[in-house]
Amino acid sequence: MRVNPNYSADMVNLMDQAQQNENNAAQELSTGRRVSLPSDDPAAEAAMIGENSRSAAVDQYTANSDSLTSVLNTANSTLTSVNSLLQRAVTLGVEGANGSMNQSDLNSIAEEVSNIQSQMLSLANTSYAGHYLFAGTATGSPPYVADTANPSQIDYVGNDQQNKVQIGTGLSVSANLPGSSIFSQSGANVFDALQSLVTALQEGNSSAIATAQTSVSSALSAVGTAQVFYGSTVDELTTNETFLSQEKLNITTYENTLVSADTAAAATSVTQDENVLNATVEAAAKMNQSCLLNYIQ
């Protein structure tokens, strides 16, 4: 069979191919990625879009958990203060109820309980970054205000709504507990109990003091029960953050298998392609040397 005498096009083709392969491998090495454009591996790129979105969502769930944790911790420590104030009020009620005190002593106890009551008001109106923590979702204004007709009575003007914050796909936690479930539960209203204790102390009525002290005790235990919400939610967030960081790691690992360059293979490829290129160039340079014309005299 006759051989194609014009080998140069073939040679150029081979050199182009070797050069292209070498460039690709070098690009993989420099970018660390096997896939740079959708056409490099359409399926991997399509999967990357999904993984990037998942990864962004995981980042956001983590950020949600972080900011929620600060809010809940603030609320929780507020309730811890509430707790100790109420305990002090119970102690004062017990002291006032044992009948050994004169009215002047009872009056000063009443004074202290009254102070507790006003501290309680400011704690119940605690805000975080300008938003009231115990107002339900009516976070724009203080949830506890003195009743206009009867200033010694504290009214709840928030609502009993709870917001949900997503901390995972299909997973959300309540972000707040309304004051109506903490301070002003029916039968265990902190402000009413404190007010009745102040009144009983001022009146010097031992049995009324004892009744009021019992009310404060039930309010205390009601607040304690409500406080569990914050502790358990923060625990849930902490556990979930551990899960999220594992999830993030899984996504990153999967993304790497999708698009990352095999550095060792790419480095080997650069060397091999360079050798092929050199060999082709040398062969091309040698092939032109002999021609019958050189020998015809």
Added chain:
Amino acid sequence: MGLTADLNVSVQSLLASTESMDVTTTNMANMNTPGYARRRVVLEESAPSGDDQSSTGVDVKTVQSLRDSVLDLSINANTAQQNLNSTLSSSLSAVQELFSDTASGSVGSSIDSFFSSLQQLSTSPADSSLRSGVLTAAANVASAFQSTATVISQAQQQADRSVVQSTDDANSLLQQIAATNAQISTAQDLGQSSNSDQDQLSSLLSQLSAIMDYKTVNSSDGLTLTTSEGVPLVVGSKAYPLTSQVNSSGFNDVYAGNTDITGTIEGGNLGGYLQARDQTLTSLGSQLDQFAYQFAKAVNTVQTAGSDANGNAGTALFNPPDTTTGYAAGAASAIAVALTSGSQIAAASTGGASGDSSNLTQMLNLQNQAIIGGSTPTDAFSNLTFDIGNTVSQANSNATAIGNILTQLQNQQGSVQGVSLDEESSNLLLYQRSYEAAAKVISTVDTLMGNILDMGVTNPGY
């Protein structure tokens, strides 16, 4: 047999050798000429002459071009396909980058950021800076749609300009082909060799196959060229130039005569530009419009079902869509944020307090709902990434595969029609020797004839 006959035979031989050397020279001179097929002298014994019919000289029967027309056809068809694929790939390269996972500000990543901003807002629904953040993220979504739509439309316009340019290039070739047809037919009528015209024709056809696909038929008045659907392009010495007419989409359709052949060009650069412009990019553009339209509609539906920070009913976050007509065309380039203040984001359900986030939860749920033609927003974008990536990837691998086939075919073609210097040099030696031999015979006959004439001179007395 006589000396005169020998002389005649030798003269024929001289002429044949000279012609053979001419052909060798032509071959050597044109070894790098595109379309040139090596030629070879076909010699034959001439009719016997002389008294006893014993002297048989040599005649040049013809000068033959060594060309494999089937191979040529196959190469041209593959060239058309390779050019279609490489042109398609390069026409889409700028567009596909916008769908890469690393593209900053892509539709996909801006939608992710939009939902992240909503998530952030959900942790503190009354926070005005977080509300502004949502508006900024929404504006980024709108501008991602817009800039993607712009790049797609620019790529289409670029392809459209190239269609017109390719049409002009094709016309120039069609006219040259018609002219060459005429020359071949004239040469054949005069009984002359049309080898060089055939070479020229071969080169022109190969150039045309880079621009478009076509069919050829050999007829009595030369080569007839038609489109794949049989619309004439060149018949004999007449070329039917392509024209372009702007269609309703603002793009140029290609006409051969009065026939719209836009949809039937399936090869060459022209085929690649048309496929990119009319199929891949048009489809991508309308999918993007649907995407923008449905995304805006879904967000607006939730937004208008809630209450904003001031307790007012929520109003549409995005402009358009016009939900009354459901008209999505152009939505991707027209989408914009309609709200002016973050307080207008309807985070609360209707009548909810300023810190309520229950409507926000509904909006967040959109991220995992099949709101874009049966897919979630992320999946919808991911599908577009796959589609465009797959189209380019297939075009690239087709171009490579066809390139390998072409290399094979061109090697075969070279083995048939390529000029080998070694071969020509060796032929040159042969022809040189036969010329020398014939010349030697002539000089010998000359001597012999001289001897005979001398005989008369030396014996005048007889």
